[in-house]
Amino acid sequence: MEFLKKIEEKWQKRWEEAKIFEADPNPEKPKYFITVAYPYPNSPQHIGHARTYTLADVHARYMRMRGYNVLLPMAFHYTGTPVLAMSKRLAENDEELINDFVNVYKVPKEKLKEFTDPLIMARYFHEEIKEGMRKIGYSIDWRREFTTIDSYYNRFIEWQFNKLRQKGYITCGSHPVGWCLKDGNPVGQHDTIGDVEPEIGEFILIKFKQGKTIFPTATLRPETVFGVTNLWVNPQARYVKAKVDNEEWIISQESTEKLLNQNRKVQVLETFLGKRLIGTFVESLVNQAKIVILPADFVDPKNATGIVMSVPGHAPYDYVALENIKKEHEKLKEYGFKPEKIEQIKPISLIAVPGYSDIPAADVVKKMKITEQLDPKLEDATKEVYRQEFHNGKMKTNTGKYYGMSVAQAREEVKQDLVAEGKATTMYELVNRPVKCRCGEECIVKILQDQWFIDYGKPEWKTLAHKCLNKMEILPEELRTEFEYVIDWLHEKACARKSGMGTKLPWDKEWIIESLSDSTIYMAYYTIARHLKKCQIRPEQMTDEVFDYIFLGEGNIYKVAEKVDLNTEILERMRQEFLYFYPLDSRHSGRDLIHNHLTFMIFNHIAIFPEKLWPRQIVTNGSVMMEGVKMSKSFGNIIPLQEGLEKFGADPVRLSVLSTAELLQDAEFNPHIAKSMIDKLEKLYRFAIQITKIRNKENEKRQVEAFDLVDKWMLSRLQRRITDATEAMEKMSVRKAIHCILYELDQDLRWYQKRTARKHKKDSVKKDVLRQVLETQILMLAPVAPHICEEIWEIIGKKGFISISPWPKPNLEKIDIKAEESEELLINLLEDTENIIKVTKTKPRKIFFYVASAWKWKVYLKALEKSMQGKIELKELIQNALKVGRKPKEVVKFAKKVIEQIKTIPEKKKRNLIKIRGVDERKIIGDAKEFLRGRLQADITVYVERDRGIYDPKRKAAMAMPLRPAIYIE
């Protein structure tokens, strides 16, 4: 472990000194531009983050070895509110957060005090993250680093937004959001206790009249208004009479604040207990029915208006509450009701649902055995009725013009009609309330006014986005449909907030562009970032005209440069560097960003850049699990990256996060896996040392003739592994590549070592083969585990960095089908023999192998050829065989067997066998006699089945098939 550390530091230093990852435009070389979503510096990175970044780095390193001039830059995303929020929580001495910072993130205590300044916190984690990226060995060109609050960057984003606005993609309007009254801020999932997403629903407020006073009853099911039998009010809750806009409303006290935040004018006139309303009558504006107000405990004054219309036929709550109250004679008297009057209230049926009676609410309540209106099971009951009626329900005749409609359709139409006629209005409410802000306050819904949006809903924009997507490579390809879906689904996206760090909206400085909107085309900015600093350009020199020239080639360079007093040469250099690296060849990120960032990137690129500069590829990956649980701060199971590197080393961590899962899946990380990677690398290292120790006296030139079949087999396999690994890397199936390079190749190697263990005389040949394998193996492993590979590269005497050495190409001349078939024969033979030994439970002293005679091979090959051409006719085959075979009986038996067997051979193998005209089984087995004797612990004798003087007491020899020698053990 310690030695791994030393190796890492050594090579990181050398890379930096040699500047091998700094990419400048080079017209001689094809470029490849990779970016990965920049990190947000509100905490250190953990092993989970490492997956995405390591994948991008592996991609970069691979492409570099493929001969590309690769640019992999990095920046830091300061934009947004989370740093501010954390800073505030620290200032308030939030214990949980302080604990995280000190014990999990290992922030020195004295540093913590400074973190009440959000910028200091961001800078701290910025450096922390950067340090981690160096220590894990990413091949980043750090000269291009920036943050999103750099003044140049601000100018860049202003340019982008001006562009978007010019193109008509920016709109302004109102928008409902989850809101905390105490903080005065919108509330998203990460701002709530328990990370609950505030779900906003639109309630319909159906108005009932009492004189001039309006009772706005809140419902999600306006179509049931035809079944209203009464209203519900909570007798213990406080209600108010208030002037709302131009009407007088009775509503719960809690609802006044909500209405205020939804842009209504509210003036409270009077406050009283709900009790006072009980027993009074209201009139339906829909059918003029007069209905009574009854008390109900289930009515929650905090939900919407706190006034509920009762539809006992189709709402389980209402049904149970009505049944309850009918039995509570005492209470009824208290309110001055005559029990008989209440008894007369009967549920009204207005929706027909197959499989249910006229009163579905009653069915479900009875089924679930619910008797009390505060029974939590009522939630499920409501859901069931809601779902059934929504999908299968039809409106009955008593619903007038809505008769015959589906519930889904009627709901929409009733809503629209009532609202249009002024008989109803709407109100937003959180449908999953209560949702509590981290400050403890219960969230409400607020309608934000004059909110700025990027309108991703524009059809022509979507069309272009699809066009771009169609041309892009999406890895893994399975997720393409998801992108299609997101493109269609996106609509106006609020693009600015009132707080947080970032760039101000250029035309409305009160607003700050939020983080998902200022991170869509910044990849372009990387191409010029280093010049801005190096040439000491002032931010104000970077006007929109300058950006237009650099990125779009618009305007006259002399005029543009003169206007802002900029050197034309510098301006042109920036333009050329942008044109050299753009378009973006590959964009990496976690797959969770498909729904926003990655798709926004597509939209914004096509909005601003010409088609030939659109992004070319997106690579996404799943997250990292820790013992089966997603690694995240809220689960308390994170391993900070630097801690992980300290414990396990860079290469093992890199291998661990990439080798356990393909792109789409979640990867598993645990100390166990990391440990096994360490072992694996150490083994590889020892193997390398061992090889260098086998000293070779003469030079290493060797004729192919000196190679045995096994040697040829090993080299042949090596070529195939190269092909497979390369193919996997092309698709960023790094897991597959690692398995191929590290595990499958090792398996081959193990077989080779076993086979050659006794061949002392040919050490130099063996060394030559092993060297070739090792060299190829570390070349292919270098993108994933670069440090150890550099070290081994040096040990085996190679010059220069492995990181910029060419990726191996398969040498097709070394692919040796004959050698492969021969070894396969041995592998199968060994397996069969061992199986017999196992089953017979004998300890063999002598083993006899009888290989098929020449005529069988002839027939066999003929059959193979026939099967390749189409069907094999048994008759034809037999006739053919009779010409070469002897006893007809034997021939027929054999031919039948051949036909059976040949069916299961894959085409490829058939072709190979035909090509090499079979193999010399006697020679192969004979040559491997020593090996087989060692493995089977018995004397080995090989015969061809018709050999003279053959020893065959059990008459096994005749059973021999090509590639399947008969076996006799004694």
Place this chain on the structure above:
RNA sequence: GCGGGGGUGUCCGAGUCUGGUCAAAGGAGACAGGCUUAGGACCUGUUGCCGUAGGGCUGCGUGGGUUCAAAUCCCAUCCCCCGCACCA
């Protein structure tokens, strides 16, 4: 609800696109043996059921179908995971 991904042996996990070499790679665990003072590490073997000759049976969520042949193709069905924003 909509959209996406997935269900394989004790467990994890390949294989599915391109049907046959698939009782199904590779791990892990378990068992036996070697090494070792002992433990760990390492090495060898076994690990669905039956079988004294390389074989047979069952088997890849469930039920059907196509085919000489299905983990793989088609249809239906059940279950699990993720996303549905104004937030990184």
